[in-house]
Amino acid sequence: MNDRTPQDPPPLGPGTADAYDVVVIGAGPAGEVLADRAVKAGLTAAVVEAELVGGECSYWACIPSKALLRPGAALDAARSVPGAREAVSGPPDPAAVLARRDAFVSGWKDDGQAAWLDGAGIDLVRGRGRLLGERRVEVRDPAGGRRILTARRAVVLATGSAAALPPVEGLAGSGAWTSREATAAAAVPERLTVIGGGVVACELATAWSSLGSRVTMLVRGSALLAGWEPYVGEEVADGLRELGVTVRFGVRAVRTERADGGITTELDDGSTVTGDELLVAVGRRPRTDDLGLEHVGLEPGSWLEVDDSCQVAGVAGGWLYAVGDVNGRAPLTHMAKYQARACAAAIARRAAAGEAPLPAGRRPWSAASDRDAVPQVVFTRPEAASVGLTELRARRAGLTVRTAEYRIGDVAGAALQADGYRGRAKLVVDEDRGVVVGCTLTGPDAAELIHAATVAVVGEVPLERLWHAVPSFPTVSEVWLRLLEAYGL
Numbered sequence: 001m002n003d004r005t006p007q008d009p010p011p012l013g014p015g016t017a018d019a020y021d022v023v024v025i026g027a028g029p030a031g032e033v034l035a036d037r038a039v040k041a042g043l044t045a046a047v048v049e050a051e052l053v054g055g056e057c058s059y060w061a062c063i064p065s066k067a068l069l070r071p072g073a074a075l076d077a078a079r080s081v082p083g084a085r086e087a088v089s090g091p092p093d094p095a096a097v098l099a100r101r102d103a104f105v106s107g108w109k110d111d112g113q114a115a116w117l118d119g120a121g122i123d124l125v126r127g128r129g130r131l132l133g134e135r136r137v138e139v140r141d142p143a144g145g146r147r148i149l150t151a152r153r154a155v156v157l158a159t160g161s162a163a164a165l166p167p168v169e170g171l172a173g174s175g176a177w178t179s180r181e182a183t184a185a186a187a188v189p190e191r192l193t194v195i196g197g198g199v200v201a202c203e204l205a206t207a208w209s210s211l212g213s214r215v216t217m218l219v220r221g222s223a224l225l226a227g228w229e230p231y232v233g234e235e236v237a238d239g240l241r242e243l244g245v246t247v248r249f250g251v252r253a254v255r256t257e258r259a260d261g262g263i264t265t266e267l268d269d270g271s272t273v274t275g276d277e278l279l280v281a282v283g284r285r286p287r288t289d290d291l292g293l294e295h296v297g298l299e300p301g302s303w304l305e306v307d308d309s310c311q312v313a314g315v316a317g318g319w320l321y322a323v324g325d326v327n328g329r330a331p332l333t334h335m336a337k338y339q340a341r342a343c344a345a346a347i348a349r350r351a352a353a354g355e356a357p358l359p360a361g362r363r364p365w366s367a368a369s370d371r372d373a374v375p376q377v378v379f380t381r382p383e384a385a386s387v388g389l390t391e392l393r394a395r396r397a398g399l400t401v402r403t404a405e406y407r408i409g410d411v412a413g414a415a416l417q418a419d420g421y422r423g424r425a426k427l428v429v430d431e432d433r434g435v436v437v438g439c440t441l442t443g444p445d446a447a448e449l450i451h452a453a454t455v456a457v458v459g460e461v462p463l464e465r466l467w468h469a470v471p472s473f474p475t476v477s478e479v480w481l482r483l484l485e486a487y488g489l
Helices: 031-039 055-060 062-079 094-104 109-117 178-186 199-212 230-242 333-354 391-396 412-417 451-461 478-488
Strands: 016-025 045-049 124-128 128-133 135-141 147-157 161-163 192-196 214-219 245-249 252-259 264-268 273-277 279-281 284-286 320-322 377-378 384-388 401-407 424-432 435-440
Touching: 016 031, 031 045, 031 109, 031 333, 045 384, 055 062, 055 178, 062 094, 062 178, 094 377, 109 124, 128 147, 147 333, 161 384, 178 199, 178 279, 192 199, 192 264, 192 273, 199 214, 199 230, 214 273, 230 245, 230 384, 230 391, 230 435, 252 478, 264 279, 284 412, 384 451, 391 401, 391 424, 391 435, 412 478, 424 478, 435 451
Parallel strands: 016 045, 016 147, 045 124, 147 320, 192 214, 192 279, 214 245
Antiparallel strands: 128 135, 135 147, 161 284, 252 264, 264 273, 377 384, 384 435, 401 424, 424 435
16 A cells, blocks of 8 residues: 555646546557456457557567577477487577567567457557546657547556666666567677576577577576576576576676677676677566556556555555556466456456445456466476475465475486486475475476466365376376375375
8 A cells, every 4th residue: 555645637738538448558468358358348448558569578578589499499309309300400590580580579560469459349549658647548649649538447557567777887878688679689699698597587598599699697696597496497507508508696797888899797706798789687677657656646666556356556446457567466478368357357347336346255356366376487498387386485484385306207208208308396285285386397398287287276176186187198297196106195
Protein backbone atom coordinates (compact mmCIF):
# COMPACT_ATOMS: atom_id res chain seq x y z
CA MET A 1 0.00 0.00 0.00
CA ASN A 2 1.04 3.64 -0.38
CA ASP A 3 -0.09 6.95 1.05
CA ARG A 4 0.85 9.23 -1.82
CA THR A 5 -1.68 11.91 -2.72
CA PRO A 6 -2.79 11.84 -6.35
CA GLN A 7 -1.68 14.87 -8.32
CA ASP A 8 -4.32 16.72 -10.30
CA PRO A 9 -4.13 15.74 -13.98
CA PRO A 10 -3.66 18.40 -16.62
CA PRO A 11 -6.83 19.86 -18.18
CA LEU A 12 -8.13 17.82 -21.06
CA GLY A 13 -7.86 20.42 -23.77
CA PRO A 14 -8.65 19.42 -27.37
CA GLY A 15 -8.68 15.77 -28.28
CA THR A 16 -10.89 12.86 -29.29
CA ALA A 17 -12.68 11.04 -26.46
CA ASP A 18 -13.68 7.37 -26.67
CA ALA A 19 -15.14 4.99 -24.10
CA TYR A 20 -14.49 1.25 -23.70
CA ASP A 21 -15.18 -1.24 -20.95
CA VAL A 22 -11.46 -2.03 -20.69
CA VAL A 23 -8.47 0.04 -21.75
CA VAL A 24 -5.12 -1.79 -21.82
CA ILE A 25 -1.84 0.11 -22.01
CA GLY A 26 0.68 -2.22 -23.63
CA ALA A 27 0.18 -4.71 -26.48
CA GLY A 28 2.67 -7.35 -25.40
CA PRO A 29 1.59 -10.92 -24.64
CA ALA A 30 -0.16 -9.92 -21.40
CA GLY A 31 -2.04 -7.04 -22.96
CA GLU A 32 -3.10 -9.04 -26.01
CA VAL A 33 -4.39 -11.97 -23.96
CA LEU A 34 -6.23 -9.77 -21.48
CA ALA A 35 -8.00 -7.77 -24.19
CA ASP A 36 -8.94 -10.94 -26.06
CA ARG A 37 -10.37 -12.53 -22.91
CA ALA A 38 -12.28 -9.36 -22.08
CA VAL A 39 -13.87 -9.23 -25.53
CA LYS A 40 -14.78 -12.92 -25.38
CA ALA A 41 -16.51 -12.16 -22.06
CA GLY A 42 -18.71 -9.62 -23.81
CA LEU A 43 -16.79 -6.45 -22.93
CA THR A 44 -15.33 -3.86 -25.30
CA ALA A 45 -11.58 -3.30 -25.25
CA ALA A 46 -8.90 -1.04 -26.66
CA VAL A 47 -5.16 -1.65 -26.55
CA VAL A 48 -2.71 1.25 -26.55
CA GLU A 49 0.77 0.60 -27.93
CA ALA A 50 3.65 2.98 -28.64
CA GLU A 51 5.93 0.38 -30.26
CA LEU A 52 5.19 -2.98 -31.88
CA VAL A 53 2.12 -5.10 -31.20
CA GLY A 54 3.47 -8.27 -29.64
CA GLY A 55 5.86 -6.50 -27.31
CA GLU A 56 9.31 -7.38 -26.02
CA CYS A 57 8.87 -11.15 -26.19
CA SER A 58 7.96 -11.23 -29.87
CA TYR A 59 10.68 -8.93 -31.19
CA TRP A 60 13.55 -8.53 -28.70
CA ALA A 61 13.44 -11.40 -26.19
CA CYS A 62 11.97 -14.91 -26.15
CA ILE A 63 11.33 -15.42 -29.87
CA PRO A 64 14.52 -14.00 -31.41
CA SER A 65 16.79 -15.36 -28.68
CA LYS A 66 15.46 -18.89 -29.13
CA ALA A 67 15.80 -18.54 -32.90
CA LEU A 68 19.46 -17.69 -32.34
CA LEU A 69 19.95 -20.56 -29.87
CA ARG A 70 18.20 -23.42 -31.65
CA PRO A 71 20.64 -24.10 -34.54
CA GLY A 72 23.57 -24.71 -32.21
CA ALA A 73 21.47 -26.98 -30.00
CA ALA A 74 20.27 -28.92 -33.03
CA LEU A 75 23.84 -29.48 -34.19
CA ASP A 76 24.83 -30.64 -30.71
CA ALA A 77 21.94 -33.11 -30.72
CA ALA A 78 23.02 -34.51 -34.07
CA ARG A 79 26.65 -34.81 -32.99
CA SER A 80 25.62 -36.77 -29.90
CA VAL A 81 24.26 -39.69 -31.97
CA PRO A 82 26.56 -41.92 -34.08
CA GLY A 83 25.20 -42.14 -37.59
CA ALA A 84 23.97 -38.58 -37.47
CA ARG A 85 27.30 -37.28 -36.22
CA GLU A 86 29.07 -38.33 -39.40
CA ALA A 87 26.67 -36.29 -41.52
CA VAL A 88 27.40 -33.07 -39.66
CA SER A 89 30.26 -30.80 -40.54
CA GLY A 90 31.03 -27.29 -39.48
CA PRO A 91 29.35 -24.79 -37.16
CA PRO A 92 26.00 -23.06 -37.72
CA ASP A 93 25.83 -20.76 -40.73
CA PRO A 94 25.49 -17.25 -39.23
CA ALA A 95 23.77 -15.71 -42.24
CA ALA A 96 21.13 -18.45 -42.32
CA VAL A 97 20.61 -18.26 -38.56
CA LEU A 98 20.13 -14.48 -38.65
CA ALA A 99 17.79 -14.76 -41.63
CA ARG A 100 15.65 -17.30 -39.76
CA ARG A 101 15.65 -15.00 -36.73
CA ASP A 102 14.48 -12.14 -38.95
CA ALA A 103 11.64 -14.28 -40.29
CA PHE A 104 10.44 -15.14 -36.79
CA VAL A 105 10.25 -11.44 -35.84
CA SER A 106 8.62 -10.59 -39.20
CA GLY A 107 11.38 -8.13 -39.94
CA TRP A 108 10.35 -6.15 -36.84
CA LYS A 109 6.98 -5.35 -38.41
CA ASP A 110 3.75 -6.00 -36.54
CA ASP A 111 1.24 -6.09 -39.41
CA GLY A 112 0.26 -9.68 -38.64
CA GLN A 113 -0.29 -9.16 -34.93
CA ALA A 114 -2.15 -5.89 -35.50
CA ALA A 115 -4.43 -7.75 -37.92
CA TRP A 116 -5.03 -10.38 -35.26
CA LEU A 117 -6.21 -7.69 -32.83
CA ASP A 118 -8.60 -6.36 -35.44
CA GLY A 119 -9.94 -9.84 -36.14
CA ALA A 120 -10.49 -10.40 -32.43
CA GLY A 121 -12.61 -7.26 -32.17
CA ILE A 122 -10.01 -5.28 -30.23
CA ASP A 123 -9.33 -1.65 -31.14
CA LEU A 124 -5.64 -0.77 -31.49
CA VAL A 125 -4.73 2.79 -30.55
CA ARG A 126 -1.20 3.70 -31.65
CA GLY A 127 0.67 6.04 -29.35
CA ARG A 128 2.00 6.49 -25.85
CA GLY A 129 -0.59 5.99 -23.14
CA ARG A 130 -0.60 7.73 -19.74
CA LEU A 131 -3.07 7.81 -16.89
CA LEU A 132 -4.85 11.13 -16.47
CA GLY A 133 -6.81 10.08 -13.41
CA GLU A 134 -9.54 7.62 -12.53
CA ARG A 135 -10.40 5.47 -15.58
CA ARG A 136 -8.95 8.01 -18.02
CA VAL A 137 -6.04 7.43 -20.40
CA GLU A 138 -4.37 10.00 -22.61
CA VAL A 139 -2.77 8.74 -25.84
CA ARG A 140 -0.31 10.85 -27.80
CA ASP A 141 0.72 9.61 -31.22
CA PRO A 142 4.06 10.32 -32.97
CA ALA A 143 2.44 13.03 -35.09
CA GLY A 144 1.38 14.95 -32.00
CA GLY A 145 -2.26 13.91 -32.03
CA ARG A 146 -4.05 13.50 -28.70
CA ARG A 147 -6.82 11.13 -27.80
CA ILE A 148 -8.60 10.53 -24.50
CA LEU A 149 -9.85 7.02 -23.67
CA THR A 150 -12.29 6.38 -20.85
CA ALA A 151 -12.64 2.95 -19.25
CA ARG A 152 -16.07 2.04 -17.93
CA ARG A 153 -14.76 -0.99 -16.04
CA ALA A 154 -10.97 -1.12 -15.83
CA VAL A 155 -7.65 0.23 -16.98
CA VAL A 156 -4.95 -2.43 -17.20
CA LEU A 157 -1.24 -1.59 -17.23
CA ALA A 158 0.74 -4.12 -19.27
CA THR A 159 3.81 -2.09 -20.17
CA GLY A 160 6.38 -4.73 -19.25
CA SER A 161 9.97 -4.09 -18.25
CA ALA A 162 13.19 -2.74 -19.72
CA ALA A 163 16.84 -3.57 -19.21
CA ALA A 164 18.39 -2.02 -16.12
CA LEU A 165 21.79 -0.37 -16.46
CA PRO A 166 24.29 -0.45 -13.59
CA PRO A 167 26.08 2.75 -12.46
CA VAL A 168 29.24 2.21 -14.48
CA GLU A 169 31.23 5.25 -15.59
CA GLY A 170 30.98 5.80 -19.33
CA LEU A 171 28.37 3.09 -19.87
CA ALA A 172 25.48 5.34 -20.84
CA GLY A 173 27.34 6.85 -23.78
CA SER A 174 29.20 3.75 -24.92
CA GLY A 175 26.56 2.29 -27.18
CA ALA A 176 26.50 -0.91 -25.13
CA TRP A 177 23.96 -3.58 -26.01
CA THR A 178 21.01 -4.48 -23.86
CA SER A 179 18.97 -7.59 -24.64
CA ARG A 180 17.21 -5.63 -27.39
CA GLU A 181 20.36 -4.92 -29.39
CA ALA A 182 21.78 -8.36 -28.67
CA THR A 183 18.77 -10.21 -30.08
CA ALA A 184 18.41 -7.87 -33.06
CA ALA A 185 22.06 -7.57 -34.13
CA ALA A 186 22.64 -7.81 -37.88
CA ALA A 187 26.12 -9.33 -37.64
CA VAL A 188 28.13 -11.58 -35.36
CA PRO A 189 30.63 -9.61 -33.26
CA GLU A 190 34.11 -11.07 -33.32
CA ARG A 191 34.49 -10.37 -29.58
CA LEU A 192 31.60 -9.95 -27.16
CA THR A 193 31.85 -8.94 -23.51
CA VAL A 194 28.87 -9.79 -21.31
CA ILE A 195 28.22 -8.17 -17.93
CA GLY A 196 25.91 -10.39 -15.89
CA GLY A 197 25.33 -13.97 -14.88
CA GLY A 198 21.56 -14.40 -15.07
CA VAL A 199 19.29 -15.97 -17.65
CA VAL A 200 19.71 -13.32 -20.37
CA ALA A 201 23.48 -13.23 -19.96
CA CYS A 202 23.82 -17.02 -20.08
CA GLU A 203 21.48 -17.51 -23.04
CA LEU A 204 22.97 -14.77 -25.21
CA ALA A 205 26.52 -15.82 -24.35
CA THR A 206 25.52 -19.30 -25.54
CA ALA A 207 23.89 -17.99 -28.72
CA TRP A 208 26.65 -15.68 -29.89
CA SER A 209 29.48 -18.04 -28.98
CA SER A 210 27.81 -20.79 -31.04
CA LEU A 211 27.76 -18.35 -33.96
CA GLY A 212 31.47 -17.65 -33.67
CA SER A 213 31.93 -14.83 -31.16
CA ARG A 214 34.72 -14.98 -28.61
CA VAL A 215 32.68 -14.29 -25.49
CA THR A 216 33.89 -13.15 -22.08
CA MET A 217 31.39 -13.09 -19.21
CA LEU A 218 31.96 -10.79 -16.23
CA VAL A 219 30.00 -12.00 -13.21
CA ARG A 220 29.87 -10.01 -10.01
CA GLY A 221 28.97 -12.98 -7.82
CA SER A 222 30.50 -16.41 -7.41
CA ALA A 223 28.04 -18.40 -9.53
CA LEU A 224 25.76 -18.21 -12.54
CA LEU A 225 21.98 -18.26 -12.19
CA ALA A 226 21.78 -17.28 -8.54
CA GLY A 227 18.49 -18.41 -7.04
CA TRP A 228 18.46 -21.75 -8.86
CA GLU A 229 19.68 -25.00 -7.34
CA PRO A 230 23.48 -24.54 -7.08
CA TYR A 231 24.32 -27.39 -9.45
CA VAL A 232 22.49 -25.63 -12.29
CA GLY A 233 24.90 -22.70 -12.38
CA GLU A 234 27.85 -25.08 -12.22
CA GLU A 235 26.63 -27.17 -15.16
CA VAL A 236 25.75 -24.12 -17.25
CA ALA A 237 29.18 -22.61 -16.55
CA ASP A 238 30.83 -25.86 -17.66
CA GLY A 239 28.72 -25.85 -20.82
CA LEU A 240 29.68 -22.28 -21.62
CA ARG A 241 33.36 -23.05 -21.16
CA GLU A 242 33.02 -26.02 -23.55
CA LEU A 243 31.67 -23.55 -26.11
CA GLY A 244 34.80 -21.44 -25.62
CA VAL A 245 33.30 -18.78 -23.35
CA THR A 246 35.57 -17.25 -20.72
CA VAL A 247 33.65 -16.92 -17.44
CA ARG A 248 35.15 -14.63 -14.79
CA PHE A 249 33.58 -14.58 -11.34
CA GLY A 250 33.91 -12.01 -8.56
CA VAL A 251 34.59 -9.03 -10.79
CA ARG A 252 32.73 -5.74 -11.21
CA ALA A 253 32.83 -3.28 -14.09
CA VAL A 254 33.78 0.23 -12.98
CA ARG A 255 34.34 2.03 -16.28
CA THR A 256 33.71 1.56 -19.99
CA GLU A 257 34.97 3.38 -23.05
CA ARG A 258 34.36 2.88 -26.75
CA ALA A 259 37.35 3.63 -28.97
CA ASP A 260 38.89 2.29 -32.17
CA GLY A 261 35.84 0.21 -32.96
CA GLY A 262 35.69 -1.61 -29.63
CA ILE A 263 34.52 -1.20 -26.06
CA THR A 264 37.01 -1.56 -23.24
CA THR A 265 35.66 -2.44 -19.80
CA GLU A 266 37.78 -1.71 -16.74
CA LEU A 267 37.21 -3.97 -13.75
CA ASP A 268 37.56 -3.38 -10.02
CA ASP A 269 40.65 -5.59 -9.90
CA GLY A 270 42.44 -3.24 -12.30
CA SER A 271 42.23 -5.51 -15.34
CA THR A 272 40.49 -4.68 -18.62
CA VAL A 273 38.50 -6.59 -21.20
CA THR A 274 37.97 -5.34 -24.75
CA GLY A 275 35.21 -6.48 -27.07
CA ASP A 276 33.70 -5.33 -30.32
CA GLU A 277 30.41 -5.15 -28.45
CA LEU A 278 29.41 -5.07 -24.79
CA LEU A 279 26.16 -6.67 -23.59
CA VAL A 280 24.79 -5.49 -20.24
CA ALA A 281 22.38 -8.04 -18.73
CA VAL A 282 22.10 -7.35 -15.00
CA GLY A 283 18.34 -7.25 -14.48
CA ARG A 284 15.15 -5.44 -15.42
CA ARG A 285 13.25 -2.35 -14.33
CA PRO A 286 9.50 -1.69 -14.64
CA ARG A 287 8.35 0.51 -17.50
CA THR A 288 6.27 2.77 -15.26
CA ASP A 289 8.29 5.98 -15.26
CA ASP A 290 6.06 7.76 -17.80
CA LEU A 291 2.63 6.26 -17.13
CA GLY A 292 1.04 9.08 -15.18
CA LEU A 293 1.14 7.09 -11.96
CA GLU A 294 1.43 10.32 -9.99
CA HIS A 295 -2.15 11.13 -10.97
CA VAL A 296 -3.47 8.10 -9.06
CA GLY A 297 -1.20 8.32 -6.01
CA LEU A 298 1.50 5.89 -7.13
CA GLU A 299 5.26 6.35 -7.50
CA PRO A 300 6.49 6.71 -11.11
CA GLY A 301 9.15 4.15 -11.97
CA SER A 302 8.03 1.69 -9.28
CA TRP A 303 6.93 -1.91 -9.51
CA LEU A 304 3.17 -2.15 -9.04
CA GLU A 305 1.92 -4.13 -6.07
CA VAL A 306 -1.11 -6.25 -6.99
CA ASP A 307 -3.36 -8.88 -5.42
CA ASP A 308 -4.10 -12.28 -6.94
CA SER A 309 -6.60 -10.73 -9.38
CA CYS A 310 -3.82 -8.30 -10.43
CA GLN A 311 -5.72 -5.32 -9.01
CA VAL A 312 -3.27 -2.56 -8.07
CA ALA A 313 -3.01 -1.84 -4.35
CA GLY A 314 -3.56 1.65 -3.03
CA VAL A 315 -5.88 2.93 -5.79
CA ALA A 316 -9.42 3.66 -4.65
CA GLY A 317 -12.31 2.15 -6.57
CA GLY A 318 -10.59 -1.05 -7.69
CA TRP A 319 -10.46 0.01 -11.36
CA LEU A 320 -6.69 -0.19 -11.97
CA TYR A 321 -4.93 -3.50 -12.73
CA ALA A 322 -1.38 -4.46 -13.72
CA VAL A 323 -0.36 -7.69 -15.46
CA GLY A 324 2.97 -9.12 -16.56
CA ASP A 325 6.48 -7.90 -15.80
CA VAL A 326 5.26 -4.53 -14.57
CA ASN A 327 3.98 -6.02 -11.31
CA GLY A 328 7.24 -7.87 -10.61
CA ARG A 329 5.59 -11.09 -9.42
CA ALA A 330 6.84 -13.50 -12.08
CA PRO A 331 8.53 -11.72 -15.01
CA LEU A 332 8.09 -14.44 -17.62
CA THR A 333 5.94 -14.39 -20.75
CA HIS A 334 3.91 -17.47 -19.87
CA MET A 335 3.19 -16.13 -16.39
CA ALA A 336 2.19 -12.76 -17.89
CA LYS A 337 -0.39 -14.57 -20.02
CA TYR A 338 -1.53 -16.54 -16.98
CA GLN A 339 -2.02 -13.34 -15.01
CA ALA A 340 -3.87 -11.81 -17.95
CA ARG A 341 -6.34 -14.69 -18.06
CA ALA A 342 -6.97 -14.43 -14.32
CA CYS A 343 -7.26 -10.65 -14.46
CA ALA A 344 -9.70 -10.66 -17.38
CA ALA A 345 -11.85 -13.19 -15.55
CA ALA A 346 -11.84 -10.97 -12.46
CA ILE A 347 -12.83 -7.88 -14.45
CA ALA A 348 -15.62 -9.76 -16.21
CA ARG A 349 -16.91 -11.21 -12.94
CA ARG A 350 -16.93 -7.81 -11.30
CA ALA A 351 -18.72 -6.31 -14.29
CA ALA A 352 -21.37 -9.03 -14.12
CA ALA A 353 -21.75 -8.50 -10.36
CA GLY A 354 -22.09 -4.74 -10.64
CA GLU A 355 -18.53 -4.02 -9.41
CA ALA A 356 -19.03 -5.97 -6.18
CA PRO A 357 -15.80 -7.24 -4.56
CA LEU A 358 -14.80 -10.75 -5.57
CA PRO A 359 -14.62 -13.56 -3.02
CA ALA A 360 -11.17 -14.69 -1.94
CA GLY A 361 -9.67 -18.09 -2.69
CA ARG A 362 -8.32 -19.98 -5.65
CA ARG A 363 -10.69 -19.21 -8.49
CA PRO A 364 -10.24 -18.49 -12.21
CA TRP A 365 -9.62 -14.87 -11.21
CA SER A 366 -6.87 -15.80 -8.72
CA ALA A 367 -3.30 -15.90 -10.09
CA ALA A 368 -1.91 -17.67 -7.03
CA SER A 369 0.44 -19.95 -8.98
CA ASP A 370 2.78 -17.10 -9.85
CA ARG A 371 4.35 -17.27 -6.41
CA ASP A 372 5.40 -20.84 -5.61
CA ALA A 373 4.67 -22.80 -8.80
CA VAL A 374 6.40 -20.82 -11.54
CA PRO A 375 7.97 -22.90 -14.35
CA GLN A 376 10.98 -21.46 -16.13
CA VAL A 377 13.60 -22.58 -18.63
CA VAL A 378 17.11 -21.44 -19.48
CA PHE A 379 17.95 -22.42 -23.07
CA THR A 380 21.66 -22.89 -22.53
CA ARG A 381 23.66 -26.06 -23.19
CA PRO A 382 22.75 -27.91 -21.11
CA GLU A 383 19.22 -26.60 -20.82
CA ALA A 384 17.94 -25.99 -17.32
CA ALA A 385 14.31 -26.04 -16.20
CA SER A 386 12.62 -25.65 -12.87
CA VAL A 387 9.25 -25.21 -11.20
CA GLY A 388 8.30 -24.34 -7.65
CA LEU A 389 10.69 -24.07 -4.74
CA THR A 390 14.37 -24.84 -4.55
CA GLU A 391 15.53 -26.80 -1.52
CA LEU A 392 16.85 -23.61 0.09
CA ARG A 393 13.63 -21.68 -0.46
CA ALA A 394 11.54 -24.55 0.86
CA ARG A 395 13.61 -24.76 4.04
CA ARG A 396 13.45 -21.01 4.51
CA ALA A 397 9.67 -21.26 4.18
CA GLY A 398 9.66 -23.60 7.17
CA LEU A 399 8.70 -26.76 5.28
CA THR A 400 9.81 -30.21 6.38
CA VAL A 401 11.96 -30.94 3.36
CA ARG A 402 13.22 -34.12 1.82
CA THR A 403 14.90 -34.31 -1.58
CA ALA A 404 15.50 -36.96 -4.23
CA GLU A 405 18.10 -36.73 -7.00
CA TYR A 406 18.97 -38.79 -10.06
CA ARG A 407 21.39 -38.60 -12.98
CA ILE A 408 19.17 -38.39 -16.05
CA GLY A 409 21.82 -40.01 -18.23
CA ASP A 410 21.28 -43.28 -16.33
CA VAL A 411 17.74 -43.51 -17.73
CA ALA A 412 17.55 -45.77 -20.79
CA GLY A 413 15.62 -43.22 -22.84
CA ALA A 414 18.26 -40.57 -22.19
CA ALA A 415 21.10 -42.92 -23.15
CA LEU A 416 19.30 -43.65 -26.42
CA GLN A 417 18.68 -39.97 -27.09
CA ALA A 418 22.31 -38.91 -26.79
CA ASP A 419 25.62 -40.62 -26.20
CA GLY A 420 27.09 -39.25 -23.00
CA TYR A 421 23.80 -37.59 -22.01
CA ARG A 422 24.57 -35.31 -19.08
CA GLY A 423 21.84 -34.04 -16.83
CA ARG A 424 20.50 -34.10 -13.33
CA ALA A 425 17.05 -34.13 -11.76
CA LYS A 426 16.05 -33.06 -8.27
CA LEU A 427 12.74 -33.20 -6.43
CA VAL A 428 11.92 -31.13 -3.36
CA VAL A 429 9.21 -32.74 -1.26
CA ASP A 430 7.12 -31.34 1.58
CA GLU A 431 7.19 -34.32 3.91
CA ASP A 432 4.29 -33.14 6.04
CA ARG A 433 1.88 -33.11 3.09
CA GLY A 434 3.60 -35.75 0.96
CA VAL A 435 3.66 -33.56 -2.16
CA VAL A 436 6.28 -32.25 -4.55
CA VAL A 437 6.87 -28.51 -4.06
CA GLY A 438 9.81 -28.12 -6.44
CA CYS A 439 11.67 -29.78 -9.30
CA THR A 440 14.83 -28.83 -11.18
CA LEU A 441 16.18 -30.52 -14.30
CA THR A 442 19.26 -30.06 -16.46
CA GLY A 443 20.19 -31.71 -19.72
CA PRO A 444 19.26 -31.77 -23.42
CA ASP A 445 15.57 -30.89 -23.90
CA ALA A 446 15.00 -30.40 -20.17
CA ALA A 447 12.49 -27.75 -21.26
CA GLU A 448 10.18 -30.46 -22.54
CA LEU A 449 10.28 -32.41 -19.26
CA ILE A 450 9.30 -29.68 -16.83
CA HIS A 451 5.56 -29.53 -17.46
CA ALA A 452 4.97 -32.89 -15.81
CA ALA A 453 6.57 -31.45 -12.69
CA THR A 454 4.47 -28.29 -13.03
CA VAL A 455 1.27 -30.36 -13.03
CA ALA A 456 2.46 -32.25 -9.95
CA VAL A 457 3.35 -29.05 -8.07
CA VAL A 458 0.26 -27.03 -9.00
CA GLY A 459 -2.05 -30.00 -8.50
CA GLU A 460 -0.42 -30.89 -5.18
CA VAL A 461 -0.55 -34.50 -6.32
CA PRO A 462 0.25 -36.92 -3.45
CA LEU A 463 3.40 -38.93 -4.05
CA GLU A 464 1.40 -42.14 -3.68
CA ARG A 465 -0.67 -41.09 -6.70
CA LEU A 466 2.38 -40.03 -8.71
CA TRP A 467 3.66 -43.59 -8.32
CA HIS A 468 0.77 -44.68 -10.56
CA ALA A 469 1.61 -42.17 -13.31
CA VAL A 470 3.74 -44.65 -15.25
CA PRO A 471 6.16 -43.09 -17.77
CA SER A 472 6.47 -44.72 -21.19
CA PHE A 473 9.58 -46.79 -21.93
CA PRO A 474 12.09 -45.90 -23.28
CA THR A 475 11.65 -42.16 -22.76
CA VAL A 476 13.64 -39.60 -20.82
CA SER A 477 10.49 -39.04 -18.74
CA GLU A 478 11.26 -42.33 -17.01
CA VAL A 479 13.41 -40.17 -14.76
CA TRP A 480 10.19 -39.53 -12.82
CA LEU A 481 10.02 -43.20 -11.83
CA ARG A 482 13.70 -43.16 -10.83
CA LEU A 483 13.20 -40.04 -8.70
CA LEU A 484 10.31 -41.67 -6.85
CA GLU A 485 12.44 -44.76 -6.29
CA ALA A 486 15.27 -42.55 -5.02
CA TYR A 487 12.78 -40.95 -2.66
CA GLY A 488 11.90 -44.38 -1.31
CA LEU A 489 8.56 -45.26 -2.88
